[in-house]
Amino acid sequence: MSDPIPVITAFRWVPDFAKGQVRDLRVRWALEEVGQPYHVRLVDGASVKAAEHRCLQPFGQVPTYEQDGFTLFESGAILMHIARTRKGLLPADPAAAAAAEQWVFAAMTSVEPAVQDLALVDVFEADKPWKEARRPLSVQRVRDRLEDLSRRLGDKPYLEGEFTAGDLMMACVLRGTARSGLLADYPNLDAYLARCQARPAFQRALAAHLADFDETPPIAA
């Protein structure tokens, strides 16, 4: 008997700026890369904060992952679990697998905090009086990371040569710079992101991610 189909959670509705950015996309992409079918349970902004969902996700967020009684939260941990239990996202050699994993951490802990801070400036604190004065500092922090990443990538197609879980996560983080247009100043990163996004697995994941959103918010929102 094969394992039951895993179930992930995703939002039923988000504002337009968040479409294509919610972290269930990362998990959908990983599942598509390894050829694992999945089900989606749609949740809304109120129900993720309720006790039932918090049993699965203590911070009241998506995505979560459930399969046959096993549950997991955090998109990074879910990605690594999928990568370690199916073929297609991690090299078999342990040293090469560790190198791939380091890029998952690099994406989420060295690059994404700067990208998220710029989102704070441009979206969540866009109406604050300090926005214009603070923005150049935030932009420079993103540029510092992109500069380093661009230098390291060089002319390689992917960070470690072959596509891994590390590229999947880095591409998702780089997608978060779209609003700022900063990536255009780093042509090899821009091409790298386009290369990652051209993968059929990403295209399927993005289409499914977008198709699951309702057009209008729930009445209670």
Add this chain to the structure above:
Amino acid sequence: MSDPIPVITAFRWVPDFAKGQVRDLRVRWALEEVGQPYHVRLVDGASVKAAEHRCLQPFGQVPTYEQDGFTLFESGAILMHIARTRKGLLPADPAAAAAAEQWVFAAMTSVEPAVQDLALVDVFEADKPWKEARRPLSVQRVRDRLEDLSRRLGDKPYLEGEFTAGDLMMACVLRGTARSGLLADYPNLDAYLARCQARPAFQRALAAHLADFDETPPIAA
């Protein structure tokens, strides 16, 4: 023949506010927990930005990890590598190991960004005109995470019952709230951090981390 002793990098000097916070502490603690001796190569703020160090760490940071030709960067990835190759930081059961890993990601990607933003407010942007106005927003984001984490920890000694790599990373992230004093409002988290820090492996790691700093900055700094 046993494996060569691993070598990590750490800073020779940092300002007082950074002592006990630099990320080599995480790796030292992990190595102490598993009983793995290590060597330290001290570097300074200029040399980490030079090409030679960037081969090891593309973002010009510490720590790095080298053993017998194998190299790794990112404290999260180094922690997971140590945890997977030695006993003491991950349960043997794969599902329990995945649960521990999810707390490493939770610490670094759900809790630490908020903690780091408050450090931005209080240290790196302390002289900016928006500091006082922006601080309450940043404090509230940290409180939201601490509240959720406190509820999930409940009266357990560690996040998954037994001490794992996830507790090691979460404790290091919670240490980052020391300046703000916010943890005092969450007695179970305060006790949890004290419990983690009372571990002999942490005490040895912290002592070694602090002992390696020069008292005065290099002349060029």
